[in-house]
Amino acid sequence: MCDLQPAALVSVRIKLTRKLSNALNDLDLRPYSVGDVIDLAAPSGEMLVAEGWAERVVGPESIRDSADERPRTTRERLNELLADAPPSLKRPK
Numbered sequence: 001m002c003d004l005q006p007a008a009l010v011s012v013r014i015k016l017t018r019k020l021s022n023a024l025n026d027l028d029l030r031p032y033s034v035g036d037v038i039d040l041a042a043p044s045g046e047m048l049v050a051e052g053w054a055e056r057v058v059g060p061e062s063i064r065d066s067a068d069e070r071p072r073t074t075r076e077r078l079n080e081l082l083a084d085a086p087p088s089l090k091r092p093k
Contacts, residue, residue, distance in 0.1 A: 012039070014040060016054050
């Protein structure tokens with residue numbers, strides 16, 4: 001007999017739209033950054049959507065595999081954001 005609950009077998013693809021902390025209700029979000037597309041168990045994904053931390057993704061979008069890619073540092077994320085920023089926001093070299 002299987003002890004798994006049916007809801008745990010269903011997954012949902014979400015895009016993290018904001019991250020107010022590294023965890024939400026025991027869901028560890030440390031490996032992920034805003035903008036990452038993640039496949040999660042349906043209850044976890046739906047919780048992030050309901051709390052306004054994520055939006056559902058429909059269709060093929062690239063999924064970041066945390067096992068293959070290290071989390072980006074704050075400096076790397078800042079450099080990505082500033083890459084398209086107007087010159088007035090960029091640091092002088």
